[in-house]
Amino acid sequence: MDFEAVIGLEIHIELNCKTKMFCDCPNRPGDDPNLNTCPTCLWLPGAIPRFSAEALEKASLLCLGLGAELQPQSAFDQKVYYYPDLPKGYQLSQAHRPLSRGGGIDITDEDGNLKRLRIHHIHMEEDVAKLVHELEGRVPISLVDFNRAGSPLVEIVTEPDLRTPHHAMEFLKALRTQVRYVGSSECSMENGSMRVDANISVRPRGTSQMNTKVEVKNMNSVRHVGDAIAYEISRQSQAVQAGEAVVLHTRLWDPDKKVTLPMRGKFEGPCVPDPMVPVIELSPAFIEEMRSRLPEMPAARAERFVNDYRLTGEEAAFLSADPDVAGFFEALVKKGVAPRTAMHWLATQLIPAVKERRLELGASRVTPERLAALLALLAKDEINANAAREVLAHLFESDETPEAIVNARGFRQVSDAGALAAMIDRVLAAQSAAVADFRAGQGKALGFLIGQVMQSSGGKANPKIIRELLTKKLG
Amino acid sequence: MDSIFFYRNSATAPADGPLAGLKIAVQPTVSVAGWPADAGSKALANFTALEDATVVSRLVQSGAFICGSTLGSEFGFGLAESRAGEAVKHNIAAAELMLDMMGESRLAACGAGVCGFKPSYGLVSHFGLIGLIPSLEVCGLLAGSCQTIRHLLRALAGPDDKDFSLPDEKPGEFYAPAPEPSKTTIGVIAEAQSALPDAEKSKFHASVAALQKAGFAVREVSFPDWPLFLPVHKIVGSVEASSAAGRYDSVRYGERAPGARNWNEMYLASRGAAFGTLLKSFLIQGAYFQFQRYDAYENACRIRARLVADMKKLTDAVDFLVLPVSGGASEERPRTLDETYGRFAATAFANVTGQPALVLPPASAAEAPFQLVGPRLGDAALLALGDFLLSVREKGK
Ligand SMILES: [Zn+2]
Numbered sequence: 081m082d083f084e085a086v087i088g089l090e091i092h093i094e095l096n097c098k099t100k101m102f103c104d105c106p107n108r109p110g111d112d113p114n115l116n117t118c119p120t121c122l123w124l125p126g127a128i129p130r131f132s133a134e135a136l137e138k139a140s141l142l143c144l145g146l147g148a149e150l151q152p153q154s155a156f157d158q159k160v161y162y163y164p165d166l167p168k169g170y171q172l173s174q175a176h177r178p179l180s181r182g183g184g185i186d187i188t189d190e191d192g193n194l195k196r197l198r199i200h201h202i203h204m205e206e207d208v209a210k211l212v213h214e215l216e217g218r219v220p221i222s223l224v225d226f227n228r229a230g231s232p233l234v235e236i237v238t239e240p241d242l243r244t245p246h247h248a249m250e251f252l253k254a255l256r257t258q259v260r261y262v263g264s265s266e267c268s269m270e271n272g273s274m275r276v277d278a279n280i281s282v283r284p285r286g287t288s289q290m291n292t293k294v295e296v297k298n299m300n301s302v303r304h305v306g307d308a309i310a311y312e313i314s315r316q317s318q319a320v321q322a323g324e325a326v327v328l329h330t331r332l333w334d335p336d337k338k339v340t341l342p343m344r345g346k347f348e349g350p351c352v353p354d355p356m357v358p359v360i361e362l363s364p365a366f367i368e369e370m371r372s373r374l375p376e377m378p379a380a381r382a383e384r385f386v387n388d389y390r391l392t393g394e395e396a397a398f399l400s401a402d403p404d405v406a407g408f409f410e411a412l413v414k415k416g417v418a419p420r421t422a423m424h425w426l427a428t429q430l431i432p433a434v435k436e437r438r439l440e441l442g443a444s445r446v447t448p449e450r451l452a453a454l455l456a457l458l459a460k461d462e463i464n465a466n467a468a469r470e471v472l473a474h475l476f477e478s479d480e481t482p483e484a485i486v487n488a489r490g491f492r493q494v495s496d497a498g499a500l501a502a503m504i505d506r507v508l509a510a511q512s513a514a515v516a517d518f519r520a521g522q523g524k525a526l527g528f529l530i531g532q533v534m535q536s537s538g539g540k541a542n543p544k545i546i547r548e549l550l551t552k553k554l555g
Numbered sequence: 556m557d558s559i560f561f562y563r564n565s566a567t568a569p570a571d572g573p574l575a576g577l578k579i580a581v582q583p584t585v586s587v588a589g590w591p592a593d594a595g596s597k598a599l600a601n602f603t604a605l606e607d608a609t610v611v612s613r614l615v616q617s618g619a620f621i622c623g624s625t626l627g628s629e630f631g632f633g634l635a636e637s638r639a640g641e642a643v644k645h646n647i648a649a650a651e652l653m654l655d656m657m658g659e660s661r662l663a664a665c666g667a668g669v670c671g672f673k674p675s676y677g678l679v680s681h682f683g684l685i686g687l688i689p690s691l692e693v694c695g696l697l698a699g700s701c702q703t704i705r706h707l708l709r710a711l712a713g714p715d716d717k718d719f720s721l722p723d724e725k726p727g728e729f730y731a732p733a734p735e736p737s738k739t740t741i742g743v744i745a746e747a748q749s750a751l752p753d754a755e756k757s758k759f760h761a762s763v764a765a766l767q768k769a770g771f772a773v774r775e776v777s778f779p780d781w782p783l784f785l786p787v788h789k790i791v792g793s794v795e796a797s798s799a800a801g802r803y804d805s806v807r808y809g810e811r812a813p814g815a816r817n818w819n820e821m822y823l824a825s826r827g828a829a830f831g832t833l834l835k836s837f838l839i840q841g842a843y844f845q846f847q848r849y850d851a852y853e854n855a856c857r858i859r860a861r862l863v864a865d866m867k868k869l870t871d872a873v874d875f876l877v878l879p880v881s882g883g884a885s886e887e888r889p890r891t892l893d894e895t896y897g898r899f900a901a902t903a904f905a906n907v908t909g910q911p912a913l914v915l916p917p918a919s920a921a922e923a924p925f926q927l928v929g930p931r932l933g934d935a936a937l938l939a940l941g942d943f944l945l946s947v948r949e950k951g952k
Contacts, residue, residue, distance in 0.1 A: 119605050119606060122807075123802050124602075124605065125586075125592065125594065125599060125602060125604075125685040125802070125803065126586045126592070126604065126606070126608060126682070126683040126684060126685045127682075128681060128682050128717060128718050128719070128720070130716075130717070130718075130719050131719060158798045158799060160798055160801070160845075162801065162819070162822060162823065163819070164818050164819070164822060167801075167802075167804050167806065167807065167822075168799075168801055168802035168804070169799070169800070169801015169802060169804070170798060170799060170801060170802075222818055349845060349846050350845060350846065350849050352794055352795065352798040352845060352852070355688075355689040355690035355720070355795055356681070356689050356718075356719075356720050357719070357720075358719055358720055
């Protein structure tokens with residue numbers, strides 16, 4: 081039998097707020113254990129949660145960035161479960177009345193077709209504490225770190241629109257790009273700021289029934305999500321074919337063995353509205369204000385790049401996938417750099433150079449102003465491409481202008497015909513074999529001779545003028 | 556008389572401020588920084604409050620002296636083990652603060668023969684109160700006079716940046732002129748007396764007659780859904796308590812239960828061992844509605860909203876309401892959940908609606924203590940009425 085999968089994702093995203101969701105403690109889970117705590121996030125008797133305005137704004141922007149509809153009223157409930165990472169026994173989460181409904185993401189499916197994957201709703205919730213297990217000693221102990229307790233999260237719940245591992249991976253990549261655009265989170269699965277659970281069931285292809293689903297957790301990268309879903313689809317398909325029933329449960333992805341394994345479920349009960357956190361009422365003015373803060377989203381930006389700068393769709397998509405890259409590109413163009421040159425230098429030179437130095441694009445010495453000044457020298461033929469690449473390396477090390485670096489280090493291109501003619505004469509005298517080859521009709525020899533002249537100029541010669549002069553002399 | 560205290564303040568009283576010289580006792584459900592705050596429960600044994608409750612910090616800022624913490628029931632629920640009211644009765648404290656979940660402060664005041672007041676919901680901060688049912692409970696006040704209560708409430712009321720559940724608007728000055736009896740109508744809810752035994756009923760009628768004698772227009776009013784207040788309180792209150800009581804985990808404070816094989820068992824066993832029988836019945840009742848009858852909980856919430864609206868209509872039609880305090884149950888200290896509810900059958904409604912309610916001691920043995928009730932946030936006028944009635948009695952002596 082041919083099976084198809086029905087997949088829904090539940091994605092937790094840690095908002096990059098300065099404080100936790102219900103207190104003023106710094107939202108820095110990675111600090112030394114239990115450094116960022118107070119009676120509220122330790123859930124001590126008498127404490128009262130105070131909902132953070134910043135969390136509401138970052139969450140609202142995220143919703144709008146995904147095309148979701150902010151709800152005029154939303155509210156927090158107590159999600160009761162008993163586990164030592166939640167010593168108070170309930171998590172504040174919007175179980176009944178979420179912050180937004182609807183929205184979705186467009187992906188390109190395996191056949192190159194555009195496919196809309198819908199979002200069911202997005203709600204806010206607080207993170208729980210982190211457990212650290214020390215199993216080495218004589219008595220194994222478990223420690224609780226409350227730094228993460230109360231950190232602001234949103235949970236994005238998709239419709240069961242996904243059918244393949246490819247859909248899931250494309251959805252997550254696009255989601256990451258869009259959330260980074262609005263600036264609400266870094267969305268790193270590796271660092272845990274994006275956590276993905278997948279609900280998977282299988283059915284005979286062509287049918288529309290919804291079968292019992294299995295939840296899979298513990299994937300630490302987009303690739304793992306794809307692998308885990310692929311594994312789970314084949315496991316369930318085989319089980320169904322063997323006549324076994326699929327039962328509702330949760331499984332953990334084991335990235336080493338590349339299998340999913342069943343885990344013990346947590347006790348969970350229905351949610352009661354929290355009596356202390358007021359109902360969140362969003363005024364039309366607030367929603368409008370959030371909308372006005374929304375940046376141009378990647379799809380719109382890419383389209384504009386194609387129209388305004390005559391870039392290919394692929395180039396535009398590459399640039400607009402990262403808001404920092406897109407911003408850098410536009411700054412270069414504004415400074416007079418030709419769009420295609422700007423695109424080319426970003427993709428092949430600057431971004432690799434920044435990565436190699438473990439820097440951030442927006443935070444290195446190479447500002448759009450300095451790179452534009454360098455590319456202007458290149459455009460005016462004052463330096464050649466080789467020299468420009470070397471000057472770029474120097475830009476990372478000093479604050480001098482590209483012009484000063486070119487002058488001080490002798491990168492200026494030699495375009496003086498007299499000086500070049502003398503060099504060419506010396507090369508032609510020394511390379512008689514190549515000259516003979518060229519005259520015998522071997523075009524390749526010209527390239528070799530140009531290279532030789534370039535070498536003898538210390539890389540500074542203007543290659544265009546060498547070609548002209550050589551062709552004339554040999555012709 | 557020290558046995559009524561669980562903890563006594565050994566510091567010296569401050570000398571100035573509008574409340575200087577006023578000694579105030581609190582129940583252990585009210586946090587005072589550095590004091591043990593076990594809320595009367597083994598689950599919080601050895602827990603020391605890190606911060607003052609807002610009610611405490613505001614009183615201290617006004618010059619009052621918090622003289623000690625009195626013995627209370629577990630989490631302030633019911634009055635079974637409580638010694639609330641005795642410090643005021645014996646003039647050890649001028650006032651006492653305690654949680655009023657279903658009428659505790661009003662019944663404790665009755666027992667002590669003093670005034671008891673449950674403020675409107677939303678008037679006084681919850682910050683630092685260690686209770687069970689935030690949507691129903693408020694900080695109640697006991698004192699010898701309505702004037703003292705008014706002074707205290709003036710210091711306590713108003714927005715608190717530590718409690719976002721309070722409305723933002725600042726309440727006005729806590730002053731209302733003395734009522735003019737001929738222009739003031741007091742309604743008597745017929746249904747509220749139906750459970751009273753005859754002896755109590757006639758004492759209550761004597762109290763109502765005294766109001767008429769003072770010149771007030773008294774008329775009988777009807778609230779057909781009166782019998783729904785107690786079941787709504789039972790369901791909403793117990794579900795709220797059961798859902799959130801896990802935070803009193805008795806692991807980080809309190810006593811861990813021995814013998815558990817793993818951490819999960821340890822948490823569950825500690826919670827099980829910490830709570831007393833009455834509280835466990837309450838929490839189990841809540842768990843039943845939360846997990847087995849969630850529809851009943853949702854219905855109770857809907858009915859609650861209707862009761863609030865109907866009560867608003869009633870208080871629009873009259874200026875105040877007068878009700879008995881007694882629920883008609885026996886005088887003995889109730890032990891079971893049902894007996895406990897029975898004792899609070901006439902007071903729990905104000906926790907459901909969020910109205911202010913004032914209990915005055917009887918003028919004589921021929922009368923019963925009674926409750927005066929105003930519209931929500933009509934606290935100042937209600938206290939002015941109480942003050943007026945007490946002064947009429949003084950003049951009559
Ligand atoms: Zn905190």
